[in-house]
Amino acid sequence: MRKINTAIIEQKVCEAALRANFILRKDILDALKRALKKETRPLAKNMLKILIENSRIAKKEKIAICQDTGVAVVFCEIGRSAQVSGNITTAINKAIAKAYKEGFLRKSVVSDPFLRKNTNTNTPCIIHYDFIEGEKIKISVMPKGFGSENSSFINMFNPTASAGEVVKFIVESTKKIAQNACPPVILGIGIGGTIDKASSLAKEALLKPINKNNPKRHIAKIEKEILEKLNKTGIGPMGLGGKTTCLGVNILTYPTHIAGLPVSVNISCHALRSATVVI
């Protein structure tokens, strides 16, 4: 067993949270640059140029890429041969609170959905735990803003629904709300499992690079079809018209019940932020 102290977890998670908020992911920045090359409408081109320039300023000046520094969604994979001394949940929350304080990030978490008192720490964060082989701990931090989160949706399809029906539903639903999620958007989609599993897969799918398709051919085909159809809508950057409405579609699947086909779509804006550390 390899012993891991929570102090190192706290330090590394804090670094990841800061990095995620200041440095735009390379696959996203590359996608914005490709979109700019393809774009012909002047307003759309100008918006994309501003987004690219924004990422340069954020990295250089250590200002948040977007003021909605979001809820911290954390994926924590613990190696079965790793032994953590102390409370890892407390350590992760402390790390997020520290990053949001020292990085001058916005405290956007309220302690009760109705009473709405700001916790002033941007915690608690949302942590998904899993176990993996080995003795390392892999932690990804995804600041998730709520313009896009509020645009997310779910549908429990009949088990006999075709891929075509699912694609149609996703494209039509995304079209309706895309402009509120700061397009060009990225779609994380979870298909299968249960209602909660599909949704956590949808969020996890946003961690995957957007320039790689699902290894299963029939799923990659759905990813490409949704991307193509969304980019044909002409919604464009900021919903002001253009060729790029969607930068990428990532789907994760899971075995599911004979009576169901849960489909959860977690929308991300173009400021899809995440950073990963391995301890």
Added chain:
Amino acid sequence: MKKIQLPLTQKEAAKLKAGEQVLLSGILHTARDAAHKRMCECIVERKKLPLDLKRSIIYYCGPTPPKKGMPIGACGPTTSKRMDEFTPALLSRGLLAVIGKGNRSTEVVKELKKHKGVYFVAPAGAGAYLALRVKDAEKIAYPELGPEAIYRLKVKDFPVIVGIDSKGRNIYAK
């Protein structure tokens, strides 16, 4: 690109056309969900508002706190439609322009046209870029709301697009 020195006059507002790119310089006031709810409660309860609506432009924004040496942190726009229910009351009391992102309800479009007001959209998700265009910032109301407080911002060449003009033309309309 057209440059406008704020406060915006009714004459200038009338000339703006949907889709036009404009650079604003002068004073903006941030206000989002909670502040809007409170201001509308003030109106109903006939209490004094924390700002002079007739000379203000409201910017839907909850900024990140400033780091040392900067007046404000990242300050991009938040989704406007959440403020739709509160906007008609403010427009009817003299508010001439608002800045946000995304489309507005048909009622807000109607009210903007009725009061000859303008809805601007700011680049969404470009918080750091916009931070550099803010020269001064001060919390002037509801400090207990944290990022949702009303901030008075002094901006220079703040890039916006006319989303809905005073004649009701809307860039989001199909």
